[in-house]
Amino acid sequence: MKASQFFISTLKEAPADAEVVSHQLMTRAGLIKKLGAGIYSYMPMGLRVVRKVEAIVREEMNRAGAVELTMPVVQPAELWQETGRFDKMGPEMMRIRDRHGRDFVIQPTSEEVVTDIARQELRSYKQLPKNFYQIQTKFRDERRPRFGLMRGREFTMKDAYSFDRDQASAKASYQVMAGAYRRIFDRFGLTYRAVAADSGAIGGDLSEEFQVIAATGEDAIVYCPHSDYAANIEKAEALAPTGPRPAATQALAKVSTPGQSTCPDVAALLGVPLATTVKSLVLATDETNEAGEITKSQVWLLLLRGDHDMNEIKVAKVPGLDKGFRFATVAEVEQHFGCKPGYLGPLNLCQPVNLVVDRDVAVMADWICGANEPDFHTTGVNWGRDLPEPTVVADLRNVVAGDLSPDGQGELAIERGIEVGHVFYLGTKYSQAMNATFLAEDGKPAFFEMGCYGIGITRLPAAAIEQSHDERGIIWPDAIAPFTVVLCPITPDRFPAVKEAADALYAQLLAEGIDVILDDRGERPGAMFADWELIGVPHRITIGDRGLKEGQVEYQHRRDSAATKVATADILAHLKGRLAA
């Protein structure tokens, strides 16, 4: 490609609303152009990156035996009503009526449509296993679209769905996809981690997220540096502390803590470690009748160490909380604790509550909690003495760095990641809801065992930039760079030999099948280099008159601090040596 036949548009300044570096750089490098909140055009430079991502995904999906199809963007509501998701999905799902008043959705995902295809097309176990995938436009009406392509509304997703005759086969299909995903992410040339994720009510370990590592990532990733263990923060188990609870040494005491309504404030005021405080979280559960009216509510008190954070996924697995819960209202809190939030604790309750105690809190002695009296806390609290031994003890918290790894191989570390892929064993959730069956070998209808597998095609370039950039711009891995090589002739209008050498090398690289762009725009060298450093093309060859006279051109990788002089005759070999394998 010659730059004059392409479209290059760079900006000195990032738009005011670009909060993250990938959004700033994608806009400045002219990869995307905002049309509305969370809605972007992919400009020619950006589209090339998206197409390379798509091509890698498509190749590896095909290699793994998946078959590509395309399902509609606009989908009739009926199928979504079959699974109940037409009502259950929140306002993120765009709903639309056609001219005849019929309901449709703009697909946020396609489980319903693909299951409908399967129940019509896959009639016998002999046709299984089958894996259908599409690379298609999705829409989610985020409340607060932001961060450019990281959390946009319209985006492209690769979504695949496997159909199997039984669990064993479904798990094998899942493993085939998990392997394909590793090959895909390896080929992208990014640092990533496949982490165990929560698989919800279905259970089992068949849910993994593919996280691109980046300091700016939204997700916390837990891993053990001494083993293969890796999980997202929702999933990672906090082991029960080893060793017995220390003996009580302090007497119970009420201390004045005026205005200090958080554990850190109380610990600071009292001059004690935050880990000696206990925070009280008050939840509520509701029972409803058939009309959906609340007939009865219960209040729950969760105790966590002051330096720990509640993990909602784990809490949602506690018996009694596993049908859904909410935070209690202030009225409910006051009714049960006789006190406003901020000074709550498990002692001196007005009305009984369901007590659930985190594993770490269960082995604490001499701890501090709210006194259920405004501006007062209680110190020296001890289980078995000041209140009964806890009966419901569970893992309620996020792990922190330094916690023991669940596999016993050392301490956990935490880093940040951006979720770009997810493989998930679905079981019969959708096939049962939609009565999607096939004729099994025994001649009886059986529900499909399903899995689903997503990759955020348009999110991947943003994640790549979050991982790989510097103060001058983007640094693409070769595999997904808009161009692999840029050829920069210096003032070729003044030096015919430069133009001639550039044209010859350009033709040579094209003939080698190398994805090269020749910058024939006639920009001054400084502006030209700044553009390509911003755009992030990984390999640059500069051809100048002085160098040519010495039989040399310059090569510089985007990560190199300076250019290397290379004999003109050797440049192709030199470049090939620097190209990613």
Added chain:
Amino acid sequence: MKASQFFISTLKEAPADAEVVSHQLMTRAGLIKKLGAGIYSYMPMGLRVVRKVEAIVREEMNRAGAVELTMPVVQPAELWQETGRFDKMGPEMMRIRDRHGRDFVIQPTSEEVVTDIARQELRSYKQLPKNFYQIQTKFRDERRPRFGLMRGREFTMKDAYSFDRDQASAKASYQVMAGAYRRIFDRFGLTYRAVAADSGAIGGDLSEEFQVIAATGEDAIVYCPHSDYAANIEKAEALAPTGPRPAATQALAKVSTPGQSTCPDVAALLGVPLATTVKSLVLATDETNEAGEITKSQVWLLLLRGDHDMNEIKVAKVPGLDKGFRFATVAEVEQHFGCKPGYLGPLNLCQPVNLVVDRDVAVMADWICGANEPDFHTTGVNWGRDLPEPTVVADLRNVVAGDLSPDGQGELAIERGIEVGHVFYLGTKYSQAMNATFLAEDGKPAFFEMGCYGIGITRLPAAAIEQSHDERGIIWPDAIAPFTVVLCPITPDRFPAVKEAADALYAQLLAEGIDVILDDRGERPGAMFADWELIGVPHRITIGDRGLKEGQVEYQHRRDSAATKVATADILAHLKGRLAA
């Protein structure tokens, strides 16, 4: 590709709602699957065809210097309000509100968005000309979606938009596209015609449709077998008859024509040629005030020969009718003619009307028209004697086969076509509406001169099938066939030599870069052949045990009436000889 790793699904019967052969065959061959009215999934077999169409279009667009980008499917209403199309577009345009109540449209086309990109990105004449294109999902909420992909609601279109500094450059850009379209349609391997189309108010001849010829086509295409002349029926001019009007020979007479309210009925009753009758069409035009209320209406009488059809596009160019017209109401007709419709004529009017006479009617003598009296017609009507010479004479009708070609090269013929592409010079219609300017060479802002260029990517396969099929199924041209070659081993499970030979030939064809599918499903020969004839793969190689023993395999093109025996050693050369160039 091996069939066992792909997805093949054929049906014996077409669905009841499939009215046209392309819809029937695409469904039966498993290319598409209906999800809702006018909404289809592209099944793996169909998606391969779509991807081949896309690839040809993309290659030739790039070769012609156009640059690919992707604009969003969901577009904010604001831009559509700038051009007024948010209100002007009918219910075909799907409108949608997001969770914050903001209006959006699902793109039916993208003039507004691309013009918005141009006015931000193309700041100087030095950046022009530029042509941006996308291959992207579109949606039009057809009132009566039907004919499968021929008139669906969700479809894929390639839409390109050129931006130029002046008319001369814009016309050159238009010609570049018109040339690229010829190459694209040549490569598809279909019989097509580029026909002149009406360019609306903009004028000029810069509008061409690319019509795939098919007897079932919705459009009538007019062409001259002796020259290059080709136009759609809306555009094709009916030349004024040559030679003078014959002299009057008959006296005016009122004849009884009870219940005969159409020209064919009257001609039959009177035993005269239909071409001696004249039909009266009554139109009306309205003037409105600022509030949109009708302040004044005028009635128009159009006279056409009884065997001719009115051409609305031509009528809309008659001065006075060029701001919009409607058919007159029965009340208006009775008020002006004193008679109900069916017996109208230009004689004995109750109130004056604006008379517009077709070129052919203006040279008629002794003609027949309604008498403005129920159940009566008037015969022997003559201009200048029974009513004044016509003052407003215009081309109001569709041409018919046998009319003189406007280029004087003989008589016109008419065939049917399916519009799959359109190139159109837009002028400054959108750039003016959206104040889209660039800095011209004189330093002053100037409006972009634009063109737009569409290809119906998902309609093309349907048009190809309408053109090319037989009673057994589809017959694809090589370029867009889902697979170019199918390899059919006969009962390979029983004959290891057959399996071995098939596998070896399969590997050989793949190595040659030939797009081959090996049917390893183990179907019986009859069912296997029926499938591939339905699917329409153009080249089939059959490998059987008996033939192998004689050193032969069979080759059959989908159009051949029988298979040809070819020596196994020669089959590759034979196949290559039959592949399209």
